[in-house]
Structure formats: C-alpha cells, structure tokens
Amino acid sequence: MKGMSLIVRTISRLIVAPILLxxxxxxxxxxxxxxxxxxxxxxxxxxxxxxxxxxxxxxxxKKINYDTTKVLDSFGAFLFVAIASGAIALGYFFAPYLxxxxxxxxxxxxxxxxxxxxxxxxxxxxxxALAAMFIGLxxxxxxxxxx
Amino acid sequence: xxxxxxKQAPIxxxxxxxxxxxxxxxxxxxxxxxxxxxxxLGPLGSIAVLSLLIxxxxxxxxxxxxxxxxxxxxxxxxxxxxxxxxxxxILASGLTLLAVIYSYKYMxxxxxxxxxxxxxxxxxxxxxxxxxxxxxxxxFVFLEIMAISAYALVAFTTGKEQVEAAxxxxxxxxxGTLGVLIGIALLYAMTGTLNMADLAQRIPLVGQSPIFxxxxxxxxxxxxxxxxxxxxxxxxxxxxxxxxxxxxxxLSGVVIKTGVYGxxxxxxxxxxxxxxxxxxxxLAVLALGVATMVVGGLMAMxxxxxxxxLAFSSISQMGYILxxxxxxxxxxxxxxxxxxLNHAIMKALLFMCAGVIVYRIGTRDMSKxxxxxxxxxxxxxxxxxxxxxxxxIPPFNGFWSKLMLYIAGFQSxxxxxxxxxxxxxxxxxxxxxxxxxxIFLGKLPKNLEEVKEAPLAMLLPIVILILLCILIxxxxxxxxxxxxxxxxxxxxxxxxxxxxxx
Amino acid sequence: xxxxxxxxxxxVIFTVGLYAVLVKRDxxxxxIGIGFMEYGVNLxxxxxxxxxxxxxxxxxxxxxxxxxxxxxxxxxxxxxxQALVLTAIVIGLGTTVxxxxxxxxxxxxxxxxxxxxxxxxxx
Numbered sequence: 001m002k003g004m005s006l007i008v009r010t011i012s013r014l015i016v017a018p019i020l021l022x023x024x025x026x027x028x029x030x031x032x033x034x035x036x037x038x039x040x041x042x043x044x045x046x047x048x049x050x051x052x053x054x055x056x057x058x059x060x061x062k063k064i065n066y067d068t069t070k071v072l073d074s075f076g077a078f079l080f081v082a083i084a085s086g087a088i089a090l091g092y093f094f095a096p097y098l099x100x101x102x103x104x105x106x107x108x109x110x111x112x113x114x115x116x117x118x119x120x121x122x123x124x125x126x127x128x129a130l131a132a133m134f135i136g137l138x139x140x141x142x143x144x145x146x147x
Numbered sequence: 148x149x150x151x152x153x154k155q156a157p158i159x160x161x162x163x164x165x166x167x168x169x170x171x172x173x174x175x176x177x178x179x180x181x182x183x184x185x186x187x188l189g190p191l192g193s194i195a196v197l198s199l200l201i202x203x204x205x206x207x208x209x210x211x212x213x214x215x216x217x218x219x220x221x222x223x224x225x226x227x228x229x230x231x232x233x234x235x236x237i238l239a240s241g242l243t244l245l246a247v248i249y250s251y252k253y254m255x256x257x258x259x260x261x262x263x264x265x266x267x268x269x270x271x272x273x274x275x276x277x278x279x280x281x282x283x284x285x286x287f288v289f290l291e292i293m294a295i296s297a298y299a300l301v302a303f304t305t306g307k308e309q310v311e312a313a314x315x316x317x318x319x320x321x322x323g324t325l326g327v328l329i330g331i332a333l334l335y336a337m338t339g340t341l342n343m344a345d346l347a348q349r350i351p352l353v354g355q356s357p358i359f360x361x362x363x364x365x366x367x368x369x370x371x372x373x374x375x376x377x378x379x380x381x382x383x384x385x386x387x388x389x390x391x392x393x394x395x396x397x398l399s400g401v402v403i404k405t406g407v408y409g410x411x412x413x414x415x416x417x418x419x420x421x422x423x424x425x426x427x428x429x430l431a432v433l434a435l436g437v438a439t440m441v442v443g444g445l446m447a448m449x450x451x452x453x454x455x456x457l458a459f460s461s462i463s464q465m466g467y468i469l470x471x472x473x474x475x476x477x478x479x480x481x482x483x484x485x486x487x488l489n490h491a492i493m494k495a496l497l498f499m500c501a502g503v504i505v506y507r508i509g510t511r512d513m514s515k516x517x518x519x520x521x522x523x524x525x526x527x528x529x530x531x532x533x534x535x536x537x538x539x540i541p542p543f544n545g546f547w548s549k550l551m552l553y554i555a556g557f558q559s560x561x562x563x564x565x566x567x568x569x570x571x572x573x574x575x576x577x578x579x580x581x582x583x584x585x586i587f588l589g590k591l592p593k594n595l596e597e598v599k600e601a602p603l604a605m606l607l608p609i610v611i612l613i614l615l616c617i618l619i620x621x622x623x624x625x626x627x628x629x630x631x632x633x634x635x636x637x638x639x640x641x642x643x644x645x646x647x648x649x
Numbered sequence: 650x651x652x653x654x655x656x657x658x659x660x661v662i663f664t665v666g667l668y669a670v671l672v673k674r675d676x677x678x679x680x681i682g683i684g685f686m687e688y689g690v691n692l693x694x695x696x697x698x699x700x701x702x703x704x705x706x707x708x709x710x711x712x713x714x715x716x717x718x719x720x721x722x723x724x725x726x727x728x729x730x731q732a733l734v735l736t737a738i739v740i741g742l743g744t745t746v747x748x749x750x751x752x753x754x755x756x757x758x759x760x761x762x763x764x765x766x767x768x769x770x771x772x
Contacts, residue, residue, distance in 0.1 A: 038739060070172065074265075078169035085162055087216075093158040094216035133746050140753050284733055291740045295747060302751050310755045311767050317751065318670060321683055321744055328690050328737065335730070336697045 003056035027123030041126025076125025168268035227281035312389035323372030330365035344647035374406030388454035392502025433473025440466025482551030518591030534579030544619035663689030698730030
C-alpha cells in the first residue's frame with residue numbers, strides 16, 4: 001500500500017488531528033452525550049485508517065505500529081475487567097463506584113459512578129482493536145501483492 | 148475471606164479466564180513460561196472457585212444468585228448457579244485445563260501462540276457465561292463470544308482446509324445465533340423482560356399465543372444448529388477435524404453441548420414442560436434426535452479420516468442427548484445430562500488420541516496406518532476405552548447413560564426410537580472396533596517404524612480421561628445422583644422463579 | 650400495513666441476506682448477505698422498542714427527579730432494545746471482521762473468492 005496523491009495527503013494531514021481529538025472527546029463524554037467508548041474508539045481508529053490510506057502503511061507504522069495497537073487492545077480489555085472486578089470489593093461485580101453519586105447528574109463530568117472510566121477503557125480497547133484489525137488486514141493483503 | 152470468595156464465586160469463574168485472556172497477550176509475549184502459567188491458572192482458578200459451590204448447590208440443593216452491579220432481579224443481569232450449571236461449568240473448566248496441558252506440546256511448532264491461549268481462555272469464558280447466566284440476552288452475548296473464539300481457533304493454523312472449514316462454520320453458525328436472537332426478540336416483544344425467571348413467570352400470564360410457538364421454532368433452529376442437529380449438522384464434520392486436536396476435543400466436548408444446554412433451559416426453565424407439551428414440539432426434538440443419531444452413525448462408518456470419523460460420531464452421540472431431551476421424562480433428562488458428561492469425557496479422550504497420531508505421524512488417513520499398538524500402547528488403550536465407552540459397553544461410563552436413555556425410551560412408550568438407539572449403539576461398536584483394528588492392530592507400515600509414544604504432557608490428559616471413563620463406569624451412582632439433582636433443578640420451574648425473584 | 654412497514658422491511662432485509670448467503674458463490678457476497686441478515690434482525694429489535702409518539706430516551710436536567718420514581722413525564726421509546734441492538738451491532742462488527750480476515754486468507758490459499766472452486770473438503 002503506497003498511499004495516495006498530494007491532495008489527499010495534505011487534506012488528511014490537516015484533518016487527522018481534529019479527528020483524533022473528536023474521538024477522544026466522544027470517549028470522555030460518553031456518559032453525558034450520545035456516544036461513548038465504542039463510537040469514540042471507532043473514530044480514533046478511523047483517523048489511523050485514514051493515515052494508512054493516504055500515507056501508506058510504512059509511514060504510518062513509524063508512528064503507531066502493529067504491536068502497539070495489539071498491546072493497546074489487550075490493555076484496554078484488561079483495564080475494563082480490572083475496573084469491573086475492583087467493584088467486587090464493594091459488593092458486586094460492576095457495582096457503581098469511583099464516583100460518589102451512582103445515578104449521575106446531567107452535564108457533570110465527575111458523576112455516573114464508574115461509567116466514564118469504563119468508557120475510557122473501552123475507548124482504548126476499541127481504538128487499539130480496530131486499528132490492529134485494519135493494519136493486520138493491510139499487512140495480509142500486502143503479503144498477497146508481493147507474492 | 149473464604150465466605151467473600153464463595154459469595155463472588157459465580158462471577159469469578161467467568162472473570163478469571165477473561166482476565167487471563169487479556170493478561171496473556173500483555174505479559175506472555177516474551178516468555179513462554181509466563182504465557183503457559185497464565186493459561187494454566189485460568190481454568191484452574193475457575194475450578195477452584197466453582198468447587199467452593201459444590202457443597203451448597205449439590206448437597207444443599209440451593210440456587211446461588213449473583214446480581215451484577217448489585218441490582219435486584221428482574222432488573223440488571225444476574226447469574227444463577229444451579230446443579231445443572233455447576234455440573235457443566237466444572238466439566239467445561241476441567242476439560243479446558245486438560246486441553247491447555249495437551250496444547251503445551253501439541254501446539255509448540257506453531258507461531259502466534261499468545262493469541263491461541265488468549266482465544267482458549269475467551270472460549271472458556273464464553274462457555275461458562277452461557278452456562279451460568281440467568282439472562283437471555285446475556286446468554287446470546289456469551290454465545291457469540293464463545294462462537295467467535297471458536298471460529299478463530301478453527302482457522303488458527305490457516306491451512307486451506309482450516310480456512311474453508313472456518314468460513315463454512317462461521318456462516319452457518321451466525322445464522323444459528325441470529326435465530327436465537329430473533330427468538331429472544333419475540334419473547335421480549337410478548338413479555339417485556341429478558342430475565343429467565345421473570346420470563347418463566349410472565350409467559351403463563353400472557354397465555355397462549357402463536358408467537359411463543361414461533362419463538363420456540365427459532366430457538367430450536369438456533370440451538371439445534373449449535374448442537375449439530377441433523378438437517379443443520381453439515382458444518383461440524385468440517386470444523387471439528389480442521390481445528391487443532393485439543394480444540395477439537397473442546398469443541399466436541401463442551402461447545403456443541405451449549406446448544407443442548409440452551410435448548411433445555413428454554414424448554415424446561417423458561418417455557419416449562421406443560422407449556423411446550425401443547426405442541427408436538429418435543430416429538431419433533433425426539434424425531435430429529437433419532438435422525439441425528441442415525442445419520443451421524445451411518446456417515447461415521449464410511450470415513451477414512453480419523454478426526455472426521457470422530458466428528459460424525461459426535462453428531463451421532465448428540466442425537467442420543469436430543470433423544471433424551473425430546474422424551475422429557477425425569478429419567479430421560481437425567482440420562483441426557485449424564486450422557487453430556489460422559490460424551491464430553493470420552494470424545495475429548497478420542498480426539499486427544501487422534502491428536503497423538505496427527506502429532507507423531509502427521510496424517511489423519513486411517514488407511515495409511517496400522518499396527519500402532521506396539522508403538523503407542525497408551526494411545527491405543529485410550530482409543531479402545533473411548534470407543535468401547537462411546538458404544539455403551541460395560542463397565543465404561545457410556546454404558547450407564549445409554550442404559551438410562553433406553554429405559555426411559557421404553558418406559559415413555561417410544562419403543563421404536565429406543566430400538567433404533569440400541570441398534571445405533573451396535574453400529575457404533577462395530578465401526579469403532581473396525582477402526583481400532585485398522586489403526587492399532589495388523590501390520591505396521593514400513594515408514595512408521597520410528598514412531599514413538601506421545602510426550603508426557605500429551606499423555607497426562609489422556610491418562611486422566613481414561614481413568615475418568617473407568618471410574619465413572621465403576622461407580623456410576625455418584626454421577627447419576629449429580630445428574631439427578633441437575634434434572635431436578637432444571638425441571639423445578641417454580642423453584643427457579645422463587646429463588647431468583649425472591 | 651403502513652404502520653407495520655418496519656416489520657415488513659426487517660423481514661425483507663433478512664430474507665435478502667438469507668438469499669445471498671444461500672445462493673451466491675462469492676465469499677464477499679456471502680459476507681454482505683450475513684451483514685444484511687444481522688441488520689434485518691437489528692431493525693426488528695429497534696421496531697419492538699418504538700412507542701407511538703415517543704421521543705429519545707435521554708433524560709435532561711429538570712425533566713425528572715432522581716429521588717422520586719423513574720417514570721418520566723413524556724413518552725419515551727423503550728431504551729432496552731436500543732442498548733441490545735448496540736451490543737448486537739458490535740458483535741456483528743466482530744463477526745464481519747473475522748469473516749473478512751478468513752476470506753482474505755482463503756483468497757491467498759486458493760487464489761479465488763469463488764466458493765465452488767474451494768473443494769478441499771468432501772461433501
């Protein structure tokens with residue numbers, strides 16, 4: 001995969017950073033506005049996919065390589081299970097904790113118990129997993145092209 | 148401390164393998180020993196926490212309810228551990244433990260083993276989730292977790308055969324899970340709840356409706372496909388042989404049993420026998436079960452590929468289990484549950500013996516083998532014990548469960564089906580002895596002079612399973628009682644509702 | 650008929666997907682068929698949660714008090730099917746990606762996407 005023309009590269013250089021930032025925003029505000037860990041992670045992964053499509057795999061993997069995405073994937077999953085298991089100490093798996101008000105107050109970031117933290121874990125997991133899926137498929141397809 | 152663990156045991160049994168499946172790729176990348184230890188600790192931890200529940204559940208006859216997030220049922224998701232769940236959960240984690248030990252040597256020549264062990268842990272978490280959950284949609288989610296890891300494991304070695312089998316498996320299996328999902332949607336539309344106990348309570352209140360029958364058909368389609376019921380069985384003889392042998396043992400041992408478990412839960416716990424018995428639904432399950440045992444047995448006879456033969460034999464044995472579910476008397480269900488347990492043990496044993504042949508010789512074609520008994524005495528013994536047990540020859544474990552099924556068949560007036568079941572057992576004995584003779588007796592081909600017995604890590608699970616076959620065969624009473632208590636738990640609908648909803 | 654159009658549509662989408670899975674020979678078309686079936690079921694779930702005149706189940710400040718009951722003042726659509734469909738979509742994503750990965754591998758091994766030319770396995 002070699003990447004695309006100058007126009008595509010210039011545009012994607014301009015918009016990749018806002019895309020990643022928007023993805024992070026969606027992850028962090030999942031408990032307040034529509035969205036959450038999964039959609040946010042998908043947006044972040046889409047930004048990485050855009051980089052690969054416009055600049056090619058080699059240029060992109062200098063910034064974020066296959067192993068990093070796989071580690072992020074496992075780490076996000078681990079974080080989620082760890083946060084949820086931490087609640088066992090307070091009585092039950094998934095029990096609301098890490099925030100004082102379990103029910104949450106609208107438009108308050110520090111509310112809704114553990115949900116923002118779960119969202120962050122899912123965001124890491126989904127972004128890593130989808131980026132790994134995309135990079136993995138690109139690598140497999142490139143292997144086919146070389147043959 | 149112990150009391151705290153007992154209270155949290157149902158979720159810990161699922162979370163420990165889940166945690167291992169995330170930790171293995173994180174920590175086990177560099178060092179084989181860490182990876183292997185973590186993979187060993189997952190099933191071991193599950194067995195340890197589940198064994199704490201043996202006393203209250205089997206002896207006390209209790210149901211342990213665990214509320215996720217502390218939400219009181221019917222709200223939120225809850226786990227319910229009754230005798231049936233506990234029996235199957237311990238069986239699943241035990242077999243996974245043996246498969247992991249077996250994999251240490253068997254999978255050594257492949258790369259990407261971090262993913263392999265992570266997927267095995269995920270598979271186990273999925274199976275335990277299906278078995279322990281008390282929420283219908285949660286069951287679907289765990290069904291997909293289990294299924295997706297199973298597809299990936301079948302395709303793991305990415306040969307031509309594996310890739311094709313995995314594709315076929317996944318396409319058909321996805322249709323099955325979608326069938327389950329439609330069934331769940333119809334039940335939700337009628338009752339507005341997903342909690343199994345709440346469903347069981349509300350379905351009689353809604354009363355008779357064709358939608359319920361419709362949903363039941365979708366459940367039969369979905370779970371029947373998972374259980375390789377006959378018109379829907381075509382994926383199994385491709386997928387199970389293509390997988391690595393320890394995975395074949397797990398797939399045939401426990402993964403297809405989750406289909407039967409789901410069907411039994413839907414029929415007996417959610418609908419209740421009286422509700423289902425209005426339609427000829429149980430008769431259909433019985434007829435399909437008989438068809439399954441006949442087709443599987445006849446197809447197994449003509450195979451030349453050893454693992455493919457075992458896969459068809461699995462289909463045939465699933466027919467016996469469906470036969471028991473279809474009769475739906477207490478004895479028949481006890482026999483079916485006992486047969487689930489026995490078949491898991493003996494089919495895992497047989498697949499592991501076949502795995503030894505694949506590992507040492509590298510072929511699955513039985514016509515190229517012969518006279519291996521001298522070179523591989525333990526494997527030969529394992530294959531013989533497994534074959535005799537699966538054919539229902541005393542004093543091995545398969546005899547008792549099949550006997551219960553025959554008696555239940557005659558008692559309930561399904562003499563014809565019972566006679567077919569006995570005939571199929573004779574045929575099973577016939578083909579297993581023929582294949583045993585072909586592989587292990589006779590003349591040793593020249594190119595197999597140098598073949599050695601399997602390494603110790605692969606022999607250990609085989610020996611344990613041989614001992615289990617003989618032990619259950621000699622002392623069936625203990626396990627019959629366990630199956631009996633599982634049957635009582637699954638048939639006791641009002642008790643289920645009372646213990647979940649309080 | 651018009652009021653139940655979404656149910657009819659769900660059945661149609663599901664059937665189209667099933668047709669593709671059963672009839673088409675191309676692996677990618679089969680995967681698309683599986684996607685169609687999944688979305689047919691998802692549409693069915695979403696339709697189950699719809700209440701006539703209902704609004705989105707988002708609680709804004711001042712609309713409902715936490716201390717009292719959780720019954721809101723306006724009609725909301727049933728949020729449970731929406732949450733479930735979200736789960737089903739995520740599962741569908743995993744299924745699809747795995748199918749595509751297997752299909753790509755199959756293409757490498759066989760040099761074709763045509764399922765009829767893959768005859769490694771016996772009938």
